[in-house]
Amino acid sequence: MQIRPRRNRKSPAIRNMVRETRLDIAQLVYPFFLVDGKGIQNEITSMPGNYRWSIDQLLKEIESCIGYGIQQYALFPAVEEQLKDRIASYSYAEDNFYLDAIQEIKKAFPQIVLITDVAMDPYSSDGHDGIVKNGEIENDATLPILAKMAIAQAEAGADIVAPSDMMDGRVGYLRNELDEAGYSQTSIMSYTAKYASAFYGPFRDALDSAPKAGDKKSYQMDPANKREAFIEADLDTAEGADFLMVKPATFYLDVIHALKESYSLPIAAYNVSGECAMLMAACEKGYLNYETAMPEMLTSIARAGADIILTYFAKDYAKMNAAR
């Protein structure tokens, strides 16, 4: 036998030397859920170890995460039902606690990257990402609302706005409106290939943002489609996106890989709430080992081609790295 692949696996040092994928903490984005109020740290049942935070508690948590080397964060608002309406007007209201929090976070930690969410659903009484009229989603009428929201977030200090709505034409629309408002340096991370997935359930529980009627299949992509992701990626690239995102991540590694091969923009992947819940549940039951299964999940997403991973495991991963 001349060729023995096992020679390159014979010691930890050799395995480390030939390792093809290295996941750096700088690639991880840690998502947080924000609620209005004070002194709140309320655990999300379906996502153990993840919380709805009030801003005072969240600032302490971010400080702790920075201590582990995490500099990238995404923020989502959990809005009280009485503030929701058909046109998501609270999303750009003067006294919006989410916008205040963006400002406070960037004031306390100007060095971090803060990614904010552009979509109607957390503020919509219909629980949809677009305006609903006679049971249909009004694509073009939704765009100005998204723009108002994005400009308000840019004004509050967001480094990157991330449209997660899947309306047609929204990246170009946002780019124009942001530029006209003087925010040409605010980046856009587009949810490019966002699928109508069953794995967003725990997130919708966290934000109480599930659709009141119908589903999101007329705007989010069919999980059966891969080539369609190229149509979305072509458009987002032409419309001025700074990042392309695939969501969810682990069941869509082929899509991540395909976009990485064909586009030059950084590729982000969202390791969504259901992927986190599934792993946590198996680990709690003792069916899987968290310390080994979790890093394997993240490494696989990176190996497929993700440059950036949004993941609820960011802090635990960073902690494990610090301990090593």
Ligand code: PBG
């Ligand atoms: C909605 C949005 C969703 C997620 C991020 N933004 C859910 C949805 O489309 O209903 C899901 C994230 C996760 O599951 O972790 N704008």
